[in-house]
Amino acid sequence: MKLEVYCDFEPELIKGRKEAKKITRLYNLTTDDDDEEQRNLLLDQLFQSRGKNTIIEPNFRVEFGFNINVGNNFFANYDAIILDCAKVTIGNDVLFGPRVKIYTANHVTEPKARAKGDVYALPVTIGNKVWLGANVIVNPGITIGENSIIGSGSVVTKDIPPNVIAVGTPCKVIKNI
Secondary structure (H helix, E strand, O other), X not given: OOOOEEEOOOHHHHHHHHHXXXXXXXXXXXXXXXXXXXXXXXXXXXXXXXXXXXXXXXXXXXXXXXXXXXXXXXXXXXXXXXXXXXXXXXXXXXXXXXXXXXEOEEEOOOHHHHHOOEEEEXXXXXXXXXXXXXXXXXXXXXXXXXOOEEOOOXXXXXXXXXOEEEEOOOOEEEEEO
């Protein structure tokens, strides 16, 4: 697969990041029940799409937000980070433990190009009924199959099939469900 490289310092991207920071700052200032409507309005501004019953605990950060599609019944515990330089698709009934990180972008390896801001991004897809434990990191280009569980502290560097438990750094399947 040929990677599409772009400059991370383009004015349009800087503007998109600033807008996402404004929205997530407002979101992170809200409180539970009395601000549910406000939270939903902010998430609707931020995400490309989202289903019903989206619960994201503060502090929450994204790079842009507009590349994120979330299904129904999504819960992200505290300190989730989604760097959505490419599309991020999260299915229905998905759970994130605290400090889950989804990364779609990576810097190029050639030093001069990296210094001038060249990066590439690959989409991340998380299937229905997936549970990512605390401190899980999902790298660019990964698909996690439905019903799978990723154990706490894992770094997902390769696709994970459906219906498995996977753990470790790098993350490996240890059991079928």
